[in-house]
Amino acid sequence: MKRPRRLAKTKERRATVLAGIILLQAICALFFVGDVLADITAVAQIADVHLGLEALAAVSLIAGILFLMNELRRLLIRMGDMDTGLRAAQGQMADVMQDFFDGWNLTEAERDVAIMILKGLDNETIAQVRHTAPGTVRAQATRVYAKSGSDGRAQFISLFMEELMSDDFAHNDAINPNRHAG
Template sequence: MRYSTSLSNPAERRAATLAALIVVLALCAAFFIGDVIGDLRRDGVGWHISLELFTTAALGTGVVLLMIELRDMLRRMDSLDRGIRAARGEMAKLIDSFFQGWGLTPSERDVGLLILKGFDNEAIAGLRGVAVGTVRAQSARIYAKAGVDGRAQLFSIFMEELLAEPPTQP
């Protein structure tokens, strides 16, 4: 499993918070276990000790259950991360297959990918070190080869693929 040390997303912050809570509760449980043992040696079993034993057992159970939940959460996060990476790879293959089918040149492929990433013509020109007019001309050729009128329709081709129902198995 891969665990990130960054707390950049809410799931990672939640996991870190849960881990910190587990540590605090485990320290509290250890304190109460020591207190119960000391009270048993000194006073014997009574209602106060029985209540402390019950409370300590409940606290220990909570620590164990939280540890199980944290482990499950980390597994789910890892599974989701793998799924997202797989989806990115599949999307890249899908884009490449469309670009190949349209017969885009390598330069047009670069521009097309940057368009799909949301860059405007000026930003694409800056990234590629070419004139804005060159990017406009390449964009127009991409749209013509794809059979669309502009960026919005180009995006819609890929959105339709993402939202399409997968074929059902007989």
């Protein structure tokens, strides 16, 4: 789960940087608008090139501010949508895992080991977390692989990756765990 968090932090930083740029442009736009107004009230000629450039800079900065504010709004909406989708996928993944585990008739201990395998823990770490012997974890992992019809850790994990990447993931009403065996 480190990668989605890293991506979320990158998007948050991007939004913060964009907000900072908008603020900086707003300050610059205020300066140029104030300078143009001061020049006009000082009875400067409107045809003055310097005044025209300042007015153009002010208008450009205001247009940039409006554009960036729109981009920031869209970025925040996208971030919200992605966060909602990620939470939904996590919930669906839990349902998918339970459906598979039920179909394979895993015991509670085997379910715990299977979840930790999916999280990427090795047998030694699983043994430490579960306060059991490494040999017990190896035996439970072997039973999980046998019941799932997989040849080992990599193939076991790929069962879930296939399900995540399948078009049926959003419609996981009738998961048939045996379709992956073989």
